[in-house]
Amino acid sequence: MKSNAKIxxxxxxxETPAAAPPEDLLEKLRAEIPxxxxxxxxxxxxxxxxxxxxxxxxxxxxxxxxxxxxxxxDSERPDAVELPPATDREPLTKTRVTEGGPxxxxxxxxxxxxxxxxxxxxxxxxxxxxxxxxxxxxxxxxAPAKRxxxxxxxxxxxxVTQKVVVTGEAPLVELDRKAASSSVEGxxxxxxxxxxxxxxxPGFTTSARAPIAAxxxxxxxxxxxxxxxxxFFKEYGTNPFVDTDDDRLSTFGLDVDTGSxxxxxxxxxxxNLPPREAIRVEEFVNAFSYGDRPPARGDFAIRAEAAPTxxxxxxxxxxxxxxxxxxxxxxxxxxxxxxxxVVDVSGSMRMENRLELVKRALGLLLDELKSSDRVGLVVYGxxxxxxxDPTADREAIRDAIDRLVPEGSTNAEQGLRMGYEMAARxxxxxxxxxxxxxxxxxxxxxxxxxxxxxxxxxxEARENDIELTTVGFGMGNYNDVLMEQLANKGDGRxxxxxxxEEARRIFVEELTGTLQTIAADAKIQVEFDPSVVARWRLIxxxxxxxxxxxxxxxxxxxxxIGAGHSVTALYEIKLKEDASRRGTxxxxxxxxxxxxxxxxxxxxHDLRLSDVASSWESAPRGLKLATLVAEFAEVLKGxxxxxxxxxxxxxxxxxxxxxELASDERSAEMVTLVERAERLKRSVDPKSREEE
Amino acid sequence: MSTMPAAGEVVPVSYREGMPAQEQERAILERIRAGDRxxxxxxxxxxxxTVFASLARLCGxxxxxxxxxxxxxxxxxxxxxxxxxxxxxxxxxxxxxAYNAFLNHARRPLRAVPFEGRDGPLSxxxxxxxxxxxxxxxxxxxxxxxxxxxxxxxxxxxxARFWAGQSVADIARQEGVSTVAIRKRxxxxxxxxxxxxxGVVP
Numbered sequence: 001m002k003s004n005a006k007i008x009x010x011x012x013x014x015e016t017p018a019a020a021p022p023e024d025l026l027e028k029l030r031a032e033i034p035x036x037x038x039x040x041x042x043x044x045x046x047x048x049x050x051x052x053x054x055x056x057x058x059x060x061x062x063x064x065x066x067x068x069x070x071x072x073x074d075s076e077r078p079d080a081v082e083l084p085p086a087t088d089r090e091p092l093t094k095t096r097v098t099e100g101g102p103x104x105x106x107x108x109x110x111x112x113x114x115x116x117x118x119x120x121x122x123x124x125x126x127x128x129x130x131x132x133x134x135x136x137x138x139x140x141x142x143a144p145a146k147r148x149x150x151x152x153x154x155x156x157x158x159x160v161t162q163k164v165v166v167t168g169e170a171p172l173v174e175l176d177r178k179a180a181s182s183s184v185e186g187x188x189x190x191x192x193x194x195x196x197x198x199x200x201x202p203g204f205t206t207s208a209r210a211p212i213a214a215x216x217x218x219x220x221x222x223x224x225x226x227x228x229x230x231x232f233f234k235e236y237g238t239n240p241f242v243d244t245d246d247d248r249l250s251t252f253g254l255d256v257d258t259g260s261x262x263x264x265x266x267x268x269x270x271x272n273l274p275p276r277e278a279i280r281v282e283e284f285v286n287a288f289s290y291g292d293r294p295p296a297r298g299d300f301a302i303r304a305e306a307a308p309t310x311x312x313x314x315x316x317x318x319x320x321x322x323x324x325x326x327x328x329x330x331x332x333x334x335x336x337x338x339x340x341x342v343v344d345v346s347g348s349m350r351m352e353n354r355l356e357l358v359k360r361a362l363g364l365l366l367d368e369l370k371s372s373d374r375v376g377l378v379v380y381g382x383x384x385x386x387x388x389d390p391t392a393d394r395e396a397i398r399d400a401i402d403r404l405v406p407e408g409s410t411n412a413e414q415g416l417r418m419g420y421e422m423a424a425r426x427x428x429x430x431x432x433x434x435x436x437x438x439x440x441x442x443x444x445x446x447x448x449x450x451x452x453x454x455x456x457x458x459x460e461a462r463e464n465d466i467e468l469t470t471v472g473f474g475m476g477n478y479n480d481v482l483m484e485q486l487a488n489k490g491d492g493r494x495x496x497x498x499x500x501e502e503a504r505r506i507f508v509e510e511l512t513g514t515l516q517t518i519a520a521d522a523k524i525q526v527e528f529d530p531s532v533v534a535r536w537r538l539i540x541x542x543x544x545x546x547x548x549x550x551x552x553x554x555x556x557x558x559x560x561i562g563a564g565h566s567v568t569a570l571y572e573i574k575l576k577e578d579a580s581r582r583g584t585x586x587x588x589x590x591x592x593x594x595x596x597x598x599x600x601x602x603x604x605h606d607l608r609l610s611d612v613a614s615s616w617e618s619a620p621r622g623l624k625l626a627t628l629v630a631e632f633a634e635v636l637k638g639x640x641x642x643x644x645x646x647x648x649x650x651x652x653x654x655x656x657x658x659x660e661l662a663s664d665e666r667s668a669e670m671v672t673l674v675e676r677a678e679r680l681k682r683s684v685d686p687k688s689r690e691e692e
Numbered sequence: 693m694s695t696m697p698a699a700g701e702v703v704p705v706s707y708r709e710g711m712p713a714q715e716q717e718r719a720i721l722e723r724i725r726a727g728d729r730x731x732x733x734x735x736x737x738x739x740x741x742t743v744f745a746s747l748a749r750l751c752g753x754x755x756x757x758x759x760x761x762x763x764x765x766x767x768x769x770x771x772x773x774x775x776x777x778x779x780x781x782x783x784x785x786x787x788x789x790a791y792n793a794f795l796n797h798a799r800r801p802l803r804a805v806p807f808e809g810r811d812g813p814l815s816x817x818x819x820x821x822x823x824x825x826x827x828x829x830x831x832x833x834x835x836x837x838x839x840x841x842x843x844x845x846x847x848x849x850x851x852a853r854f855w856a857g858q859s860v861a862d863i864a865r866q867e868g869v870s871t872v873a874i875r876k877r878x879x880x881x882x883x884x885x886x887x888x889x890x891g892v893v894p
Binding site for chain 1 (some may be wrong): 721765771775869
């Protein structure tokens with residue numbers, strides 16, 4: 001009977017009787033207070049997520065008289081500097097501005113940057129050998145950039161003639177032999193050929209169509225052993241160790257995707273080991289937050305830290321963490337957004353309730369949007385349909401979402417086309433324009449296949465500034481390659497959602513927090529000092545490789561970074577035995593085009609030897625966590641460099657670290673995942689894995 | 693809820709009656725920082741009943757499990773304390789740990805499944821009459837199940853607000869979302885819960 005009296009749930013909830021604790025509980029809890037009391041961090045109420053971070057940052061900035069956090073980087077302010085928290089003792093981050101042309105223009109190498117610039121081009125051996133003596137003499141803090149620079153051996157746009165020497169034994173990575181569909185082209189940076197691991201990216205190309213046409217299904221497993229049918233991943237190889245004398249520069253595009261981690265989690269949660277191609281180590285690393293703070297001023301804070309790694313034998317190895325943290329944009333200052341959702345309602349979305357998850361996720365997102373934001377909706381099954389033109393009417397949006405039901409086959413191409421048309425038609429000139437594709441990534445109907453979709457979104461990104469976020473749902477019949485590639489081309493991001501909790505993280509924290517892109521085509525170049533660093537290895541970022549010569553070529557499509565985004569890159573380095581304890585081990589440079597001013601900005605930051613922790617135990621927490629996450633990913637991937645890696649060891653260390661992170665859901669979750677993976681790996685006959 | 697010192701509790705000098713709860717917490721934490729064991733015990737005494745009670749509700753009235761998870765919560769909390777940044781209140785932070793401990797427990801079987809409330813009545817207030825207790829146990833049972841069946845984000849918000857007595861502002865701070873979002877979640881949860889309770893409540 002429906003009574004007229006409204007049920008007062010709130011009152012009932014508030015009055016739910018409280019169970020009294022058992023009598024002996026308090027005694028037990030008292031007894032468990034640790035012998036040595038932990039020291040809580042300093043009690044500064046510091047909101048640290050989402051726009052609250054901004055509020056705090058603004059307050060601080062205001063208090064310090066730095067009002068106007070939106071620092072305009074122009075040549076009058078050549079040294080706009082971000083001030084990391086004083087306790088971090090970080091050297092200042094230098095900013096340089098290049099009068100940047102639009103994408104496509106060739107950078108003027110010399111102009112404002114001048115002779116302080118280190119070589120863009122690959123160092124010749126001689127130049128590299130010449131440099132050290134000068135470098136060690138120059139006092140690092142005052143003149144960090146005054147380096148003797150090798151002659152430019154290669155013109156900026158000359159073809160890649162990278163010379164990379166893979167040191168050590170040739171890593172025997174048991175690559176998926178079926179990767180025969182990949183064509184290895186010239187200039188392979190230590191490329192992956194017939195089981196010899198090394199390079200990546202440009203050298204290891206496959207036509208855009210290939211991963212779809214000839215997928216390496218499941219990869220490390222026999223097809224009939226695969227936990228999910230038709231899951232498409234692509235293997236990008238593993239970066240090699242490089243002798244600093246041969247190549248002191250490491251260049252790559254930033255990547256803020258996290259999809260790989262969530263996909264792997266999905267596998268593990270279901271009781272399966274993920275195939276190795278599903279693992280992109282940098283996406284694991286970037287799925288975690290390491291407590292890096294946004295800049296007080298400027299677009300980015302750069303952080304560099306290092307410590308001995310427990311995962312490499314020999315005491316000369318260090319793990320290095322570089323972090324780039326984007327400025328946060330206050331919710332109220334964020335530009336209004338036009339979000340066009342392109343939702344896959346094909347029959348496959350009925351599986352595992354995927355569509356329901358999408359709908360719930362969209363509902364969560366609506367809560368967080370500003371009233372000036374508009375949301376449009378396109379769906380596609382066999383055909384694409386316009387459901388709702390972008391509107392700010394929340395009820396209409398919610399209604400439209402509620403009515404979605406799975407239907408027909410999958411015409412992703414038409415769906416995306418229609419989504420882009422809508423986004424272009426309702427484009428907000430000063431606002432944020434983003435298409436959000438929610439799909440299981442399967443595109444099985446469409447005239448021209450994925451290559452033409454990729455072209456379309458690349459063009460739209462360039463011409464109309466419409467960005468793309470791809471959010472993957474579901475697992476059976478899932479296409480990781482397409483989703484990642486789409487986001488890559490569309491100046492966007494790729495995430496994978498397996499649970500509603502993840503949906504909250506992606507749609508609420510990530511999507512709204514980072515809606516406003518602050519930097520386009522962000523590239524990183526790390527320069528190692530050959531007098532200090534004997535060899536180095538970039539962990540992950542295999543499919544983001546950029547030729548060193550093209551670091552200052554602003555037409556290269558690289559990573560987009562949203563407000564508040566945090567991107568981490570890890571290296572393993574081996575120090576020279578006789579290296580001095582002072583000076584600079586490496587310099588990291590970040591180059592990007594500011595979304596606000598359109599100018600190309602270059603920041604740099606030194607990793608000083610005095611900042612290298614003396615032991616693992618004394619390493620910063622973020623560095624420890626990142627190292628463990630990377631090792632976890634590398635062992636899962638079966639990377640050569642982690643061949644002696646042992647999940648039991650990762651687990652032991654993660655457990656020791658995890659209590660410090662217990663309030664962070666994701667870090668706590670990692671321990672569970674490592675546990676699970678370790679058990680699964682033990683239960684799988686080790687031979688059967690190797691034989692494949 | 694029970695953030696004020698219980699009757700008969702020894703109140704350390706550094707905080708006073710009437711001092712805002714948050715400042716009291718801070719004062720206690722400061723003393724723990726200085727290595728004061730008594731402060732650590734005070735912290736446990738002040739918080740454990742709430743932690744237990746909220747876990748007991750999450751566990752559908754299973755008091756043994758709730759007691760285990762309470763111990764688990766404090767074990768984790770002690771270890772995690774150096775990382776507590778004071779963003780949200782201590783008790784909200786502690787509830788997040790308790791809630792995670794519960795989630796971890798509920799997830800232990802390989803797959804994440806929707807939570808179903810367990811059978812068995814929630815323990816009722818001993819001060820109630822038998823009749824009242826009977827009626828309220830029926831309703832609490834139904835309500836408890838409905839709460840457990842909520843989507844995770846709604847469930848966390850509702851349980852933190854009503855079963856752990858945290859303020860909306862603190863929940864928002866802990867979760868890193870706006871208070872508006874938390875309020876919206878609560879309202880959505882109410883709608884779902886109302887639907888679930890229709891017919892049970894007179």
